[in-house]
Amino acid sequence: MFSKIITGAVALSAVAMVAAVPAQAQEFPPKNITFLISYGPGGGFDTITRKLAPYLKKYLGGKVNIVPKNLPGGRGKKAAAFLAKRKADGSHIMMFNMPGHAMPNIIGEKAGYDVRKIDWLGRVAQFRYIIVVSAKKSKYQTIQDVLKAKSQIKIPITGPGTTGYLASAILWNALGVKPKYITGYKSSSRYSLGVIRGDGDLTILAKGSFKKYVSSKKKKRAAFKDLKPILEITNGKSEFGVPTTGEMGHKDLAILGGDRIIGTTPGTPKAIKDRLAKAVWDSVNDPEFVAWGKKVGRPVAPLNAADATQLVGKLFSYYVQYKDVLAASNKKTR
Amino acid sequence: MFDALLEGIVNLGSIHSLLLLAAGSVVGLLFGAIPGLGGTTAVALLIPLTFGMEPWQAIILMGGVMAATSTGGSVSAILLNTPGIAPNAATTFDGYPLAQQGKAGMAIGAAATASALGGVIGVVSLVAVIPIMKAIVLLFTPPEFFMLAIFGMCAIAVSSGDRLLQGLITAIIGLMVGFVGYYDVTSTVRFDFGIPLLEDGIKLVPALIGLFAISEMINLAVKGGSISQDTSDVEISGVSAGVKEVFKNWSTMLVGSGYGTFIGAVPGVGGTVAAFLSYSTQAQRDPTPEIEYGKGNIKGVIAPESANNAKDGGSLIPTLAFGIPGSAETAVFLGVLILHGIEPGQKLLEDHQDLVFTLVVALTVSAVFATLIVLALAKYMALLTRISVHMLIPTVTVVALVGAFALNTEIGDVVIAFIFAFIGYFMIRFNYPRVTFTIAIVLGSITELSFHQSMLIADDQMSIFFTRGLSLTLLALTILSLAFPTFRRKMKERKEAKLEAEQ
Numbered sequence: 001m002f003s004k005i006i007t008g009a010v011a012l013s014a015v016a017m018v019a020a021v022p023a024q025a026q027e028f029p030p031k032n033i034t035f036l037i038s039y040g041p042g043g044g045f046d047t048i049t050r051k052l053a054p055y056l057k058k059y060l061g062g063k064v065n066i067v068p069k070n071l072p073g074g075r076g077k078k079a080a081a082f083l084a085k086r087k088a089d090g091s092h093i094m095m096f097n098m099p100g101h102a103m104p105n106i107i108g109e110k111a112g113y114d115v116r117k118i119d120w121l122g123r124v125a126q127f128r129y130i131i132v133v134s135a136k137k138s139k140y141q142t143i144q145d146v147l148k149a150k151s152q153i154k155i156p157i158t159g160p161g162t163t164g165y166l167a168s169a170i171l172w173n174a175l176g177v178k179p180k181y182i183t184g185y186k187s188s189s190r191y192s193l194g195v196i197r198g199d200g201d202l203t204i205l206a207k208g209s210f211k212k213y214v215s216s217k218k219k220k221r222a223a224f225k226d227l228k229p230i231l232e233i234t235n236g237k238s239e240f241g242v243p244t245t246g247e248m249g250h251k252d253l254a255i256l257g258g259d260r261i262i263g264t265t266p267g268t269p270k271a272i273k274d275r276l277a278k279a280v281w282d283s284v285n286d287p288e289f290v291a292w293g294k295k296v297g298r299p300v301a302p303l304n305a306a307d308a309t310q311l312v313g314k315l316f317s318y319y320v321q322y323k324d325v326l327a328a329s330n331k332k333t334r
Numbered sequence: 335m336f337d338a339l340l341e342g343i344v345n346l347g348s349i350h351s352l353l354l355l356a357a358g359s360v361v362g363l364l365f366g367a368i369p370g371l372g373g374t375t376a377v378a379l380l381i382p383l384t385f386g387m388e389p390w391q392a393i394i395l396m397g398g399v400m401a402a403t404s405t406g407g408s409v410s411a412i413l414l415n416t417p418g419i420a421p422n423a424a425t426t427f428d429g430y431p432l433a434q435q436g437k438a439g440m441a442i443g444a445a446a447t448a449s450a451l452g453g454v455i456g457v458v459s460l461v462a463v464i465p466i467m468k469a470i471v472l473l474f475t476p477p478e479f480f481m482l483a484i485f486g487m488c489a490i491a492v493s494s495g496d497r498l499l500q501g502l503i504t505a506i507i508g509l510m511v512g513f514v515g516y517y518d519v520t521s522t523v524r525f526d527f528g529i530p531l532l533e534d535g536i537k538l539v540p541a542l543i544g545l546f547a548i549s550e551m552i553n554l555a556v557k558g559g560s561i562s563q564d565t566s567d568v569e570i571s572g573v574s575a576g577v578k579e580v581f582k583n584w585s586t587m588l589v590g591s592g593y594g595t596f597i598g599a600v601p602g603v604g605g606t607v608a609a610f611l612s613y614s615t616q617a618q619r620d621p622t623p624e625i626e627y628g629k630g631n632i633k634g635v636i637a638p639e640s641a642n643n644a645k646d647g648g649s650l651i652p653t654l655a656f657g658i659p660g661s662a663e664t665a666v667f668l669g670v671l672i673l674h675g676i677e678p679g680q681k682l683l684e685d686h687q688d689l690v691f692t693l694v695v696a697l698t699v700s701a702v703f704a705t706l707i708v709l710a711l712a713k714y715m716a717l718l719t720r721i722s723v724h725m726l727i728p729t730v731t732v733v734a735l736v737g738a739f740a741l742n743t744e745i746g747d748v749v750i751a752f753i754f755a756f757i758g759y760f761m762i763r764f765n766y767p768r769v770t771f772t773i774a775i776v777l778g779s780i781t782e783l784s785f786h787q788s789m790l791i792a793d794d795q796m797s798i799f800f801t802r803g804l805s806l807t808l809l810a811l812t813i814l815s816l817a818f819p820t821f822r823r824k825m826k827e828r829k830e831a832k833l834e835a836e837q
Contacts, residue, residue, distance in 0.1 A: 041378035042665025047672045050381055070378065072742065074533050075516065154791070159521035182790040184519035184783050189658040190602060196656070197472040199791055212657035212679025226468075226656065296677045 028090060028272050032065045036094035038079035038101075040072040043187075044208075044298070048124065048260065049095055051292065055283035060275070075162075076101055081112025088119075088267035090276050095124060098259040098312060099319050100163045106320050115312055118263040119273050122280040123303035123311065125293065127206040128257040129167055130240065131231040135224045137198040143231040143243050146177065146202065153179040153201050156194035164188060167256040168204045170322065171233065174250050196226045206258065207232075207239065211297040233257070255318055259301075261308050277305035339461075342691030345390045346699060354391060355696055358398020359704045365399070366406025369543050370737025372419040373403035377666040381673065389674040390692045396670055397696025400663050401453055402704035404605065404642045408445040409708060412635070413438055413561070413718050414730055416547030420538050421605030421642035423776070424613040426546055427769050428627060428634025435630050436562045438716035443576020444632050445639045446708040448587050451580065452640030453701025455591035456598065456647025457694055464683075467599070467655040474600045476791060477798050479784035481808035482603070486611045486777045488618070488815055490770045501770040504761065508774025511536050512782075519786045531746035538606075538775065540738040544751035545768055547734040549758025551727045560726065562719035573712045579632045586616050586633045590640030597641075598648020601660050605645040606776050609638035614773075614815075621819035622826060628769065646697055654683050654690060 035056070037049045046068075053066040060066070071079035079094055080101055086092040096115065104111035133140055140146045146153060153172075157165050160183065172179050182200050185191035188209050195203045205227070213227045232238040235246035235254040245253040262280050264273065283289060284302040293300040303311060345351060358380075365376035376399045384392035407418025412429035425445060432441040463470060474482070494501025514525045515535025526532040554561070580587055590612040597608035616637035617627040625631040649660025657679030659665035668678045676686055683690060708715075718726070738751040761768050792798035799805050 040662075041374050042659065042662065042667075042669045046378075046666075047669040050669070051673050054385065072534075073744075074530065078530075159518050161521040165521075180790070182787055183521070184517075184787050186518060186602065189656075193471070193601065193652075193656060193658055194475075197475055199475055199787070212677065212681070214679075292675055295675045296672050298672075 028275050029060055029064045031091065032067050033060070033090065034092045035066050035068045036079045036083055036092060037068055037070045038072065038076035038094065038097070039070070041070055045095060045097065045260070046070065048298065052095075052124065052283055052289070055286050055289050056279050058286075059279040059282040077104060077111050077113075080115075080118075083263070083265055084113035084118070086265045088265045088269070090264055090268050090272040093121065093262055093264045093276065096261050096263055097163070098261055099166070099315050100258070102312070102316055102319065103161060103166075106316065106323055114266075115263075116316060117266040118312075119266055119268045120305055120309040120312060121262045121264060121273070121277040122284065122305050123259055123261045123301060123308045124280075124284050125260045125298060126257060126301040127208050128254075129164075129171075129204050129233045130207055130210055130229045130242070131171075131202055131233075132192065132195065132205050132210060132227040132229050133202040134195050134198060135226055135228040138195070138201050138228075140201055141228070141230070143248075146230070147175065149177075153177060154182055154199075155179045156182045156185055156191040156200040156203050158185055158187070158191060159183040163258055164191075164204055166319070166322065167233075170256060171204070171245070171253060174245075174253060175248070192227060202230070208297045208299075255315070259311060259315070261303075261312065273305070280305075338687035338691040339694070341688040342693075342695040345688070345692045346394060346695050351391065351394050354395045355398040355700055356703065358395045358696075359402040359700045359707065362399035362402025362700070363406035363704050363707060366403035366418045366422075367410050368737055369410060369416045369418055369547060369734055370539055370739070370741045372407075372539070372741075373400055373663045374666055375740070376403065377663060377670070381666075381670060384670060384674070389671070389676055389686075390689055392670055392674055393689055393693045394696045396667050397693050398700040398703075400667065401643070401646055401697045401700035403663070404639070404646075405446060405449040405453075405701070405704040405708055408449060408635075408639050409442060409715060412441045412445060413715060414547055414734075415550045416730075416734060417542055419605075420542065420776075421609050421645070422638070423542055423546075423606060423772055424609040424638035425635055425642075427613065428629070428631050430546075430550075431628070431630035432632065432635065433561055433716075433719045436719070437572055437630065438562065438719045439712050440572035440576035440579070440632065441635050442712040442716060443573035443709060444579045444635050445576075446705040446712065447577045447580040448590070448636040448639040449643040449708075450702050450705035451587055452591045452594055452643035453646060454698055455588070455640070456595045456644030457698045457701070458647070459591075459595040459644070460647040460650055461694060463599075463651065464654065467651045470596075470599050471601070471652045471655050471658075473804055475802075476784045476787035477802055477805040478808060479600075479603070479780060480788055481799065481805045481812070482597075482611075483607075483777045483781040483784060485808055485812045485815070486607060486614065487773065487781065488614060488812055490773055491816065494767055494770055497765065497767055500766045504766050504768070504771040505774040508771040509778040511541070511771075512775045512778030517783075519783060519790075531744070531750075535779075536750060536775075537741065537747060539741050540747040540751040541754045541775065542772065543734045543738045544754030544756075545758040545761075545772070548731060548751060548755035549762060549768075551731050551734075552755060552759040553762050554723045555727055558723055560720050560722055573709060573716075576632070576712075577709070580636055583633050583636055586636045587640045589615060589619075590637045591644040594641035594644025595648035598645035598660055599651035601652045601658050603780065604661055605642040605649075607780065608641040608645050608648075610773055610776060612637040612641035618815045618819055621822045628767075643701060646701075647694075650693070653678065657682065 035049055035053050037046050039045050050068050053068050056066045083092050083094045102115045105115050191203050229240045229242050232242055232244045233253055233256050234244050235251050238244050281304055284300050290300050361376050365371040377396055404421055407422035408425050410416050410418040411422040411425040412433050415426050415430040417423040429441045490505045514532055516523050523533050593612040594608045597603050616633055623631055627634050649664050652658045652660045653664050659668055671678050735748050738747045788798050
């Protein structure tokens with residue numbers, strides 16, 4: 001009798017334990033989730049993370065908070081390394097800037113994380129570039145002018161090793177132009193201002209960032225007053241009616257741009273990862289979030305976890321071809 | 335434009351709006367006064383609260399915070415020798431000596447009044463220059479940045495007084511400190527010795543906390559007593575005397591406000607530089623002061639405080655003209671607008687003029703409101719300078735260290751604060767000026783960056799500095815400001831000699 005009771009109890013506990021596993025996953029998240037921001041307050045990453053946080057809360061059951069936390073430092077490396085070192089329980093997530101966050105891994109710099117090992121949850125947005133000149137001051141008003149230029153083109157830009165600089169270097173290399181870079185601008189806002197006031201001839205700019213220089217009045221919209229696009233990096237049709245790299249026969253360049261992909265600590269259990277990935281997918285596709293993105297010129301570009309993981313791999317293999325160029329520009333001087 | 339201004343006033347007209355603004359001002363004052371926190375943190379922390387608000391309500395709350403932080407920061411600069419936020423650093427030079435002389439009330443009164451007037455002038459100037467704001471932003475290119483920084487560096491000579499050699503030594507050390515970390519032109523990390531903490535450079539706020547606050551606490555611990563050396567029967571208030579001083583020295587306040595507005599309009603320079611320039615210009619305009627600068631001259635408080643508040647209006651100029659933030663606070667503020675579905679840039683002034691003017695009105699009212707709060711409490715705050723060291727030292731040290739940590743939740747910043755505390759203490763002990771050290775840290779990086787960029791633009795031709803109107807004007811101003819004090823002193827000496835001869 002006693003042994004039967006024992007056997008029964010063991011069997012029951014076993015059943016309870018088996019049943020508890022999915023229950024545990026269903027209960028995720030048990031506590032608040034920290035949504036790391038690898039840059040300071042203000043700026044694109046900060047804004048989109050803060051906007052997305054309440055949606056993630058909603059799609060994770062609404063019981064726990066998603067807490068955005070700025071952890072700037074080491075040009076984004078600090079937060080990524082922090083995420084990589086957390087307990088793999090889904091309590092920390094972060095939006096990565098690709099390919100920016102992959103750069104230290106590509107050139108073999110000590111970073112404290114490896115983008116190839118991060119557990120990817122899905123893409124939120126992406127941006128693609130255009131080339132702009134000063135509408136009033138630049139000697140070059142079309143891409144043909146630039147290609148035929150006799151003097152050296154000057155490009156105000158952030159600095160070697162940054163995403164914009166890298167994209168610029170790859171683009172002009174492909175088009176056979178050897179420009180001179182005026183580096184040291186802290187952001188794309190600053191270097192586009194540099195182009196407007198005539199520090200240099202042209203620069204590369206994310207399409208979303210360019211839109212703030214365009215008037216909302218229909219009459220004025222056609223006439224670009226400060227910055228004027230002359231080339232769009234795309235294989236599709238140009239949004240601004242300018243030549244595209246695709247039309248110029250450089251279809252491979254369409255990869256140049258940026259992707260904002262959410263990831264969590266490597267080694268996170270599959271059940272938790274799937275739950276987070278579904279919440280990311282649902283949030284990014286929430287009609288309200290989609291409408292907001294459209295309204296403020298930051299359209300969403302959802303990609304699920306599997307596709308996002310594949311994309312990271314693809315970006316890594318593409319940029320690793322330029323490893324030497326990158327390594328040279330990132331060489332430390334002491 | 336007038337309709338939009340009216341709408342701005344109407345938006346602020348309800349009790350609910352005024353409460354929001356008051357809440358913003360109080361948060362701004364507190365976050366400004368506690369070293370390390372600052373306006374950017376305050377605005378970022380309040381973002382979730384604005385989710386349920388209308389955009390104009392969010393703007394009122396944020397405007398309240400933005401206009402009040404530097405007023406709050408001036409209080410800790412004066413009472414504890416610790417700038418609440420970096421733009422208050424120049425206020426410590428004369429504010430703290432005043433507190434030591436038992437005139438903290440007067441210094442706070444002057445700082446708060448100069449803050450309010452500076453803030454209002456900044457906002458009025460913003461509205462006045464809206465038609466030509468693009469031209470103003472585009473005036474400054476790297477050669478002009480360089481000349482502006484050199485102009486500011488002249489402050490080193492002025493602030494050194496009779497300790498020129500010591501001043502130059504600390505300035506050189508300051509420049510070296512400024513070189514540590516990531517350099518934007520080459521994208522390289524310099525002088526980090528493989529320490530990850532140094533990769534981003536030595537951050538200004540923890541360094542200032544150590545250099546001024548904690549070092550002063552070490553000094554007090556050694557000396558004993560209280561901050562105010564005059565604890566006798568002197569009336570501590572003097573707040574109204576401080577208020578009167580601002581009106582008596584109206585030209586100092588106007589020049590300071592002008593610097594603040596103008597420099598605020600140039601992205602990448604900021605309130606700290608505006609305050610330093612305003613301070614050094616004041617010291618140079620007044621070569622034979624009754625009370626030496628750095629030893630408790632009230633004009634040395636009015637000049638930087640009017641500048642760092644006027645900057646708030648000025649830094650909105652590039653925001654409205656090009657959608658580019660003029661300061662760290664405006665960057666977060668732009669984020670708030672985007673969160674509320676408003677795209678900044680040219681569209682802001684075209685489509686949302688009412689919101690722009692709501693902000694303008696909120697900034698103006700908050701600047702005045704924050705000042706009224708400070709003036710009302712100044713008398714009590716000044717009592718802090720009479721507290722015994724046994725209570726003051728542990729409290730200030732803990733608050734200062736928490737401030738250093740809170741900035742980036744980085745324990746390394748606390749270490750930086752400690753290192754600078756000892757550097758600061760030895761500077762006090764051996765009579766080396768800390769002012770020149772601070773100026774060099776702040777201006778050194780702008781000088782280097784703008785020089786490097788100018789050379790890249792001009793293909794290494796130095797002539798770029800001498801062939802542009804504004805750059806040349808700034809150079810002339812630099813030479814004049816260096817020569818003027820000597821010239822004026824010589825004239826005075828000659829006059830005195832003549833008088834003596836006549837007698």
